[in-house]
Amino acid sequence: MKVLIKNPCKADGEFFKPDDQPDLTDAAAKALIESGAAVELNGNVASKPEDVHALHVAIREAVAALDTDNADLWTKSGAAKTEAIESALGYSITAAERDAAMADA
Numbered sequence: 001m002k003v004l005i006k007n008p009c010k011a012d013g014e015f016f017k018p019d020d021q022p023d024l025t026d027a028a029a030k031a032l033i034e035s036g037a038a039v040e041l042n043g044n045v046a047s048k049p050e051d052v053h054a055l056h057v058a059i060r061e062a063v064a065a066l067d068t069d070n071a072d073l074w075t076k077s078g079a080a081k082t083e084a085i086e087s088a089l090g091y092s093i094t095a096a097e098r099d100a101a102m103a104d105a
Helices: 026-035 052-065 082-089 095-105
Strands: 004-005 008-012 014-016 039-040
Touching: 008 026, 014 082, 026 039, 039 082, 052 082, 052 095, 082 095
Parallel strands: none
Antiparallel strands: 004 039, 008 014
16 A cells, blocks of 8 residues: 655564555555554555646645545545545645635635
């Protein structure tokens, strides 16, 4: 299972750093996801745009594609969870980048 590493960790005998995108055994990937050290990549592996405008567009498109009926994807305040956006994009983002992208709409 392909995951996006959020925090330094070890899985399947290897060490990983944030933004690594290893293909792990299902058991190892699920353990990292449950611990919060990784998010599953839903088939998406991409590089984070360096251009702020392009990043904001990508974030807004990812948010628009999220299932609005799935409460697990949204914060209590109604914002898309960064983990949900990251899973769709294939790279890490911060809450500040999410908020700026949505304000820039």
